[in-house]
Amino acid sequence: GMAAPAASSPVVRQSAPSLLRHLQFFWLAIALVIAMLGVLILRQGGSALLAGSDAAPTIENAVATGSIAPWAPAESLPLVYIAVKTNSAEAARVAASLRAGLSRFDTVTFIGRDADGPPDPVAEAISFVFDVLPGPTAGDVTMELQSVATGRVLLSRNLTAADSTPSTVEDSVAGILSSAVPASGAIYNYIEQSGLQTGLTECLLLNDKYYLDQGAKTHEAAYRCLEILVDRDAKSSLVFSELATLHLEAGTDHYAYPAGATIEQAMSLARRAVQMGPTSPYAHRAYGYLNSRLGNSEESIRWMRKAYELNPYDLSMAAAYAYGLIFAGRYREGTPILAHATETSSAHPTWWDYGLFVGQFMAGDMNKAALASDALQATPTKSHYLAARLITAKAAGRDQLAHELLDELTVKFPKFAADPRAAF
Known part of the structure; x- marks a missing residue:
């Protein structure tokens, strides 16, 4: 026309x-x-x-x-670059640590070369850059995470000279990467707020939502999303490792979907994840987790340890390994690792605090156990969290609080109150 x-x-x-x-x-x-x-x-x-x-x-x-074009493959993850804009020794150390860390995360694609030349607009929308800049005072390094397309700063941290010594730099960078790069972090939050999520990125966001708010509805949304990728012949081990854990959850929590989920089916998904991702921390963690649910605690710890070694920059891997050790009764080994992860991470799930409470309590450090149980106030919906707080309140002689918690436990969780040992 x-x-x-x-x-x-x-x-x-x-x-x-x-x-x-x-x-x-x-x-x-x-x-x-x-x-x-x-x-x-x-x-x-x-x-x-x-x-x-x-x-x-x-x-x-x-x-x-959800038909996805060839130029936006179902498994395209956020792209992350590093740009070093200062040449101090501290900046070089931070950049080297950033490189080592970013290359180990399954949730992003780390591009080692500079972000030069305009990438295609689809990629640009989900591209991010870590700028390593001179800090406000000599010896400081500022690290900024920006969206390439909009220039929006998603995260900015100043590392002092003390934060970037050879012995401290890995911790500093681990804290930053753990709050930026996983599905619960700043990059994925930005992608979701901007409505840019597709394929695997969307599934990982839904998966994260399930773990924050566990129920049949959030579970099914995450499960179906990953299932579609499997039907499309997914090549990412993440698809299978996350599906394996969700499959187990469906069986243990009796969700209607998928019908008749068994731990054997979950194990076969987890095995496939490990075969597809021999260097994937997520795949190893899922396999370890499933083994712990089967009661193979030695085998579980072996796989969790491997996940932790594959990515020491992801504090959630350290936490999962430490949690496994603590629940196998290896308190002296697990507690320091979990304490370290908890201190280094600005925000973390409450199960870390619960695991830390158990570790400190069993190691006989009541003061530290009380500190860990304080963090459980945010999640009053779990009987064992209330019990942890009750134990430390009683030990500290806070009788009024102990009475209140005891009342809450008996009213909300009568079955637990009748036989706590069975639940534990």
Whole structure:
């Protein structure tokens, strides 16, 4: 329709340069429309136009069916770069530690070279850069995480000279990476707020939501999302490791979906994850976790330890390994690792605090056990959390609080109160 005027008589009578200019405007207009459609599709998180044979007729449908274009593969993860903008010895150490850490996370794709030249717009939208900058005073290093597309700063930390010595730099960087790079971190939060999540990134966000708020609804959303990727022949071990754990949860918590989940099925998913990701900390952790649920505590600890060694920069791996040690009765080994992870991490799940409470309590350090149990106030929905607080309140002679907690336990969890030993 838009080309019709070019064939009509008045336009033909115009001089050639003028016609050429009209055609240029026309093509510019078309290019603009295509560009705008591209942006719209990108915002919607799926592509109807470029998905080939199974293309959905409308953009809305593309989102509903989740058809993903070749240039936005289902397993495309956020891209992360490093840009070093200062040449102090401290900055060099921080950058080296950043490189070592980023390359070990399953949740992002670390690009070792500089972010030079404009990447394609789809990739740019989910590209992030860690800038290593000079800090406010000599010997300081400032680390900034920015969105490449918008320049928005997602995280900024100043490391003093003391934070970046050869013996402290790994901890400093681990704390930063643990709050930036996993599915619960700053990068994924930004992607979700901006509506840029597709494929695996979206599944990992849903998976994280389940662990923060465990129930049949959040579980099914995460499970179905990962299941779609399996149907599309997923190559990422993450798909299988996270599905394995969710599968086990379905069996133990009696969720309706998937029907008849067994621990054997969960184990076969976890084994597949390890085969696909021989260097994946997540795969090793999932396999370790499943072994612990089967009661193979030695085997479980072996796999959890491997996960911890594969990525010492991910504090959740350290926590899982330490938790495994503590629950196998190896308090002296596990407690210091968990205490360290808890101190280094600014925000962490409450099960870390509970594990730390158990470790400190069993090691006979009542003061530290009380500190750990204080953090459990935020989650009053678990009987064993209340019990932990009750134990430390009683030990500290806080009788009024102990009475209140005891009342709460008997009212909310009568079964637990009747026989705590069985629950523990």
